[in-house]
Amino acid sequence: MRIGTLDLEQFYPETNLQTVTAATLLTMPTLVTGNFVAGASALGLAWVARQALTAWRRDNCLLGSDLDVIDTRDHAAANTNDAVTARLRKATGNHDLTAIESRSAQYRLLMVANDDPAQIAKVLPRVASVLGVAPDALGWIPTAGRDLSIILAPLERAEWLPVAFDESALTPGKLIGYIGRDVLSNHVTYSRQDAPHMLISGTTRSGKTEAIRADIQSMRLSGLKPEIHIIDAKGTLCREQCATFTADMREGLATLQAIVEQARERIKEIVAVGCDNWFQYKAKCPDVCPAPIMVYVDEYPQLRALDKETVEAVVGELSRVHAASGVFVTLGIQKPKAETLPTEIRDMFDIRLAMRVPDSKASGVAIDEPGAEGLPGAGAFMFRNGGDSVVRGRGAFIEISI
Numbered sequence: 199m200r201i202g203t204l205d206l207e208q209f210y211p212e213t214n215l216q217t218v219t220a221a222t223l224l225t226m227p228t229l230v231t232g233n234f235v236a237g238a239s240a241l242g243l244a245w246v247a248r249q250a251l252t253a254w255r256r257d258n259c260l261l262g263s264d265l266d267v268i269d270t271r272d273h274a275a276a277n278t279n280d281a282v283t284a285r286l287r288k289a290t291g292n293h294d295l296t297a298i299e300s301r302s303a304q305y306r307l308l309m310v311a312n313d314d315p316a317q318i319a320k321v322l323p324r325v326a327s328v329l330g331v332a333p334d335a336l337g338w339i340p341t342a343g344r345d346l347s348i349i350l351a352p353l354e355r356a357e358w359l360p361v362a363f364d365e366s367a368l369t370p371g372k373l374i375g376y377i378g379r380d381v382l383s384n385h386v387t388y389s390r391q392d393a394p395h396m397l398i399s400g401t402t403r404s405g406k407t408e409a410i411r412a413d414i415q416s417m418r419l420s421g422l423k424p425e426i427h428i429i430d431a432k433g434t435l436c437r438e439q440c441a442t443f444t445a446d447m448r449e450g451l452a453t454l455q456a457i458v459e460q461a462r463e464r465i466k467e468i469v470a471v472g473c474d475n476w477f478q479y480k481a482k483c484p485d486v487c488p489a490p491i492m493v494y495v496d497e498y499p500q501l502r503a504l505d506k507e508t509v510e511a512v513v514g515e516l517s518r519v520h521a522a523s524g525v526f527v528t529l530g531i532q533k534p535k536a537e538t539l540p541t542e543i544r545d546m547f548d549i550r551l552a553m554r555v556p557d558s559k560a561s562g563v564a565i566d567e568p569g570a571e572g573l574p575g576a577g578a579f580m581f582r583n584g585g586d587s588v589v590r591g592r593g594a595f596i597e598i599s600i
C-alpha cells in the first residue's frame with residue numbers, strides 16, 4: 199500500500215511506449231516468419247496483461263483493495279471546496295467537476311465525481327499547491343467508486359481528529375475487536391474467530407497502550423464475559439477491570455503456565471463433544487462452554503528476558519498447540535525484532551497492528567512490510583488481518599466513546 203506516490207504512467211497504459219515496443223519486439227519473429235495469427239494473438243495478450251497490471255497497480259495505489267462506494271454520511275460535515283473545485287475546472291476544462299471536502303482522522307478528503315480519473319491525475323500537482331501540501335504527500339484513489347475519485351491531503355497534526363470508540367461497529371455475542379478508522383473514516387475491526395491472536399507493536403507514545411485498552415473494551419462488550427489477564431511490565435494497564443493483573447514478570451509467567459493447564463483441559467472437553475474449536479463448542483453447548491480467556495502481555499520481550507526457553511514454550515503452546523481452546527493471546531512490543539519474536543511464534547499472530555516503530559526492519563517484523571517507521575504516532579496505525587492487505591488509519595481513543 200502506498201500513500202502519496204503519484205505515478206502518472208499508471209493512468210496511461212495505452213500509450214506506454216516501453217510496453218508497446220517490448221510486445222512488438224517479442225512478436226517480431228512470428229510476424230517475420232509469416233505466422234500473423236500467432237503474432238497478433240501474442241500482441242493482444244501482451245496488451246491485455248498490461249491493462250490488467252495497470253488496473254491492479256492503480257487500485258492498489260492507496261488502499262490495496264477494491265473500495266466500496268463511499269458513504270459520505272459517515273464523514274465529518276462535507277462541504278464544497280471552492281478553491282480546489284475552481285482549480286480542477288480550470289486545469290481540466292471540465293466544468294462539471296466539484297470537489298467535496300470532508301475529514302477523516304488525519305486527512306482532508308476531497309471527493310471528486312468524474313468519469314475520467316486520468317484527467318484529474320494530471321492536475322494533482324496543481325491541486326497540491328492549492329492545498330498547500332507537497333505533491334508527493336497527496337494520497338489519491340482514482341477508482342474509489344462509480345465515477346468517483348478521492349484526493350487525500352494530510353492534515354496538520356494540530357488539526358487531527360480523535361477517533362471515538364464506536365460500539366456500534368461491534369456485534370454482541372462475537373469477539374470483534376474495534377481498531378479505529380481507516381483513512382476514509384470507515385470502521386476497522388477484526389474477529390478473533392478468523393484469527394485468535396494479535397500482535398501490537400509501537401514505540402513509546404505511539405498509542406500502543408490505547409490500542410490494547412480499546413481491544414480489552416471490545417472484548418468486554420462482546421457480552422461473552424471474557425476472563426481477562428494482564429501482564430504489563432510498565433503497569434499502565436492496571437486500571438483495567440480484569441481477573442488478574444501483574445507487573446511482575448515471575449508472576450506473569452506463573453499466570454501463563456496456569457492458563458496453559460486450563461487450555462489443555464479445555465481442548466479435551468472440546469474434542470469430547472465432537473467439536474474442533476471453542477467457537478463450535480460455544481455454539482453447540484452454550485450452557486457449559488467456559489468463557490473466553492483473553493491474555494494481554496504488554497512488553498513481551500521483558501517477560502521473555504526472564505526465561506527465554508520457558509516463556510517461548512508457554513506462548514508457543516498457547517498460541518499454536520491450543521489455538522482452538524478459547525484462549526486468545528495479545529502481545530504488545532515496543533521494538534519488534536526477529537530475535538525476540540521468532541517466526542514460529544510470529545506466524546501464529548495473524549492479527550497485526552503496528553503503530554509507529556523504530557525502523558523499517560521493525561516494521562517488517564511487525565506487519566510484514568515497511569512503512570510503520572514513518573507513522574506519526576498518537577494512534578496512527580497500519581493494520582493487517584491474516585493475508586489481507588494493510589489498512590492505514592487512526593486508532594480509537596478510548597476516553598471518547600460513542
Ligand SMILES: Nc1ncnc2c1ncn2[C@@H]1O[C@H](COP(=O)(O)OP(=O)(O)OP(=O)(O)O)[C@@H](O)[C@H]1O
Pocket residue numbers: 360361400401402403404405406407408409434576577578592593594595
Ligand atoms: N488513538 C489515539 N488518538 C489520539 N491520541 C492518542 C491515541 N493513542 C494515543 N494517543 C496519545 O498519545 C499518548 C500516548 O499514548 P499511549 O500511552 O497509548 O502510548 P504508548 O505507545 O503506550 O506509550 P508508552 O509505551 O510510553 O506508554 C496518549 O496519552 C494520547 O495523548
